[in-house]
Amino acid sequence: MALLKTEGLTKMFGNFKAVDDINIDVQKGEVYGFIGPNGAGKSTTIRVLLGMLKATNGKASIFGKDVWQDAVEIHKRIAYVPGDVNLWPNLTGGEVIDLFMKLRGGAMNKNRREELIGKFNFDPSKKCRTYSKGNRQKVSLIAAFASDADLYILDEPTSGLDPLMERTFQECVMEARDEGKSVLLSSHILSEVERLCDRVGIIRDGQIIESGSLDELRHLTRTNLNVETKQQITSLDDMKGVHHVERKEQALSLQVDTENLDDVIRHISQFGVVKLESAPPTLEDLFMRHYEGASASGGES
Missing domain, CATH: 3.30.70.260 (ACT domain)
Incomplete structure (x- = not known):
């Protein structure tokens, strides 16, 4: 059974259909890439999955539970990293990491916390108001990967990271997958998705236009x-x-x-x-071919 599943998921804002009849599933021990340009509907879909927005139509479940009605129970077993992290300016990075981990409940893995602080070359003693965007992102990533989550929902998680830290992030994702964890990775960095993901779904104008493993999609490139x-x-x-x-x-x-x-x-x-x-052919070839086709036919590029 899929850990995460949507069926005909639709979200309207007034007359605007931000997400249109989306069907995706993430299996146990799988990294699923969710790709598309800004405004395609990625973050709206993720907010529905997190119980932050209520779907207009369709169903969405995580661990077999409804994402809107059972959001509190679901959040005990997931870790979420947004693309733009806002932190408490007067707390230190270490204090915020501890707070995030305590909010999830359960025992704190201090050894894993310290290991990740070293991997990400992060100084937890500084106040959050002094951190760059990349360092704010590290706070969220360390808190996520130090937790014992069954599903990681990552929305543009490497935004602001330098290439060396991006590699560290990729290692963390692969370690989680090797441990049987599942990952939903939303990203615009196609090389990152190609390296990490077992399957991908391409979203355009709120609709999934292609999905499958990279091998299954290569015939289209x-x-x-x-x-x-x-x-x-x-x-x-x-x-x-x-x-x-x-x-x-x-x-x-x-x-x-x-x-x-x-x-x-x-x-x-x-x-x-x-x-x-x-x-x-690469994932970028596939991605650009779809968007070139949309532009040529009068759609958005």
Whole structure:
């Protein structure tokens, strides 16, 4: 059974439909990537899951409990990190971490707390009013990963972190997954999602437009080819599924729709292949292809 599940989840603000008939599920021991641009509906969905907003239609449950009616019970077993953390200015970072952990109830894992403070290179003795955005984010991340949660809901959690701390965050997510914990990760950093997530859902204008594992979604993307041949390749631009051809003497680079790759390779081989390099499609390729398509058809880009 899924730890987190939505069925036809819809949220209206007046006449504006911020979230439209969303169906997602997060399984035990899984990292689920929830991606889309600002305004797509990610944070609204997460606020409904946290019991901060009431859904207009549809269902949402965590641990088999209704997210609105059983929010207090659910919060005892989840940890949440927002993308913009507001803290009490006159408390120290360490005091806020302890407060967050006590609010969840249960025993405090002081050893884990100290381990994470060291990993994130964080000074817990300073007042929160002196912290940069990145350090405020560390407070929330340390409190979350030091808690014994079954589900982590992370909404743009690395906002303000430097690349070294982003790597530390990624290690924490992978450790949680290895322990059988589940993670819902909302992020605009596609390389981060690609590295961490078992499955992804792409949201646009309040709707899930694609979901599945990265392997399942790669058939929708294009393979990048770099080719060098003995003779100049002809008639390539007219072939089905070929895009963005760039020529330089006997070498060229191009993108090929996966379903047309076999035909294109057969055509190229007639001209005496000297070198052929292939790069698999990335999550960014998939993401940008969807938004390029929306822009071309008159939708939002």
